[in-house]
Amino acid sequence: MNSVKIIIAGPRGRMGSEAVKMVTNTEHFELVAVVDHKHDGHMLSDIDGFHSIKNVPIYATIEKTLQSVECDVLIDLTTPEVGMHHARTALQYNVRPVVGTTGFTKADLEELDRICQEKKLGCIIAPNFALGAVLMMKFSQMAAKYFNDIEIIELHHDQKLDAPSGTAVKTAEMMAAVREFKEQGHPDEKETINGARGAEFNGMHIHSVRLPGLVAHQQVLFGSDGQTLSIRHDSYNRASFMSGVKIAVETVMKQDIFVYGLENILE
Numbered sequence: 001m002n003s004v005k006i007i008i009a010g011p012r013g014r015m016g017s018e019a020v021k022m023v024t025n026t027e028h029f030e031l032v033a034v035v036d037h038k039h040d041g042h043m044l045s046d047i048d049g050f051h052s053i054k055n056v057p058i059y060a061t062i063e064k065t066l067q068s069v070e071c072d073v074l075i076d077l078t079t080p081e082v083g084m085h086h087a088r089t090a091l092q093y094n095v096r097p098v099v100g101t102t103g104f105t106k107a108d109l110e111e112l113d114r115i116c117q118e119k120k121l122g123c124i125i126a127p128n129f130a131l132g133a134v135l136m137m138k139f140s141q142m143a144a145k146y147f148n149d150i151e152i153i154e155l156h157h158d159q160k161l162d163a164p165s166g167t168a169v170k171t172a173e174m175m176a177a178v179r180e181f182k183e184q185g186h187p188d189e190k191e192t193i194n195g196a197r198g199a200e201f202n203g204m205h206i207h208s209v210r211l212p213g214l215v216a217h218q219q220v221l222f223g224s225d226g227q228t229l230s231i232r233h234d235s236y237n238r239a240s241f242m243s244g245v246k247i248a249v250e251t252v253m254k255q256d257i258f259v260y261g262l263e264n265i266l267e
């Protein structure tokens with residue numbers, strides 16, 4: 001198999017640095033450059049934590065990166081606005097995006113889908129790359145067919161910028177697709193403190209917890225007469241996401257469509 005030439009945006013981040021490790025430790029992957037707005041013109045080996053990774057240039061922008069190196073796949077782990085710009089630009093240069101960055105809007109997803117159709121190129125946007133989290137979402141979707149009383153609690157480290165998490169939104173979307181609609185809670189309920197009932201998505205409520213010590217966790221609670229069902233997933237480190245990133249990179253190379261959610265590519 002020819003090696004897949006990869007660029008990573010956000011290499012110094014919590015996820016990006018783990019992705020650098022995964023890519024450089026994978027025999028059929030080659031890290032050809034990274035995008036880092038703060039270290040233009042340096043080499044990755046100049047940066048603390050990456051001294052052993054030789055011959056990987058850093059460019060400040062996605063445009064400069066794509067004009068300077070030949071590559072097949074962009075892995076983006078940045079912020080929503082930056083990630084959307086990176087994904088759109090990569091596709092314009094015929095490079096396939098694998099995006100873990102969360103917080104993309106519906107309009108963003110539709111735009112990327114449109115570009116993929118025009119260019120006949122693959123692109124994978126995955127709000128959660130942990131295989132256990134994907135199963136938690138699938139199991140929740142199965143349960144939502146039978147239990148339409150649902151509350152979602154997502155718990156993350158306190159450096160997270162977006163709320164609710166991309167995983168919680170995706171889980172709610174997957175459940176809404178099969179759940180008989182219901183406005184959760186008492187019809188006359190009133191919040192005495194704003195936000196007490198969490199964010200509302202299609203009648204379901206999402207509660208976002210932020211604490212140091214946490215990594216990424218989600219519990220979906222189902223209730224019915226005399227019983228509850230809890231489906232929970234916990235990521236205790238960022239390595240938990242990397243087998244999913246690897247599968248996404250391998251799969252996107254064989255695809256010419258837009259995919260939103262890792263569950264759509266797992267057999």
Ligand SMILES: NC(=O)C1=CN([C@@H]2O[C@H](COP(=O)(O)OP(=O)(O)OC[C@H]3O[C@@H](n4cnc5c(N)ncnc54)[C@H](O)[C@@H]3O)[C@@H](O)[C@H]2O)C=CC1
Nearest residue numbers: 010012013014015035036037078100101102126127128129
């Ligand atoms: N899909 C998944 O499985 C997972 C997704 N995430 C998502 O990934 C994203 C990153 O998360 P973390 O690594 O925890 O955040 P982080 O804050 O540790 O890393 C983000 C990195 O992006 C960099 N960055 C910002 N603007 C940039 C630009 N213009 N060019 C290049 N780099 C830029 C920052 O310097 C930073 O190093 C978030 O959206 C988070 O929700 C996080 C964990 C798992």
Ligand SMILES: O=C(O)C1=N[C@H](C(=O)O)C[C@H](O)C1
Nearest residue numbers: 102127128160165166167216
């Ligand atoms: O920011 C994080 O850490 C995570 N973000 C993703 C999300 O928003 O769902 C995935 C995972 O939960 C970790």
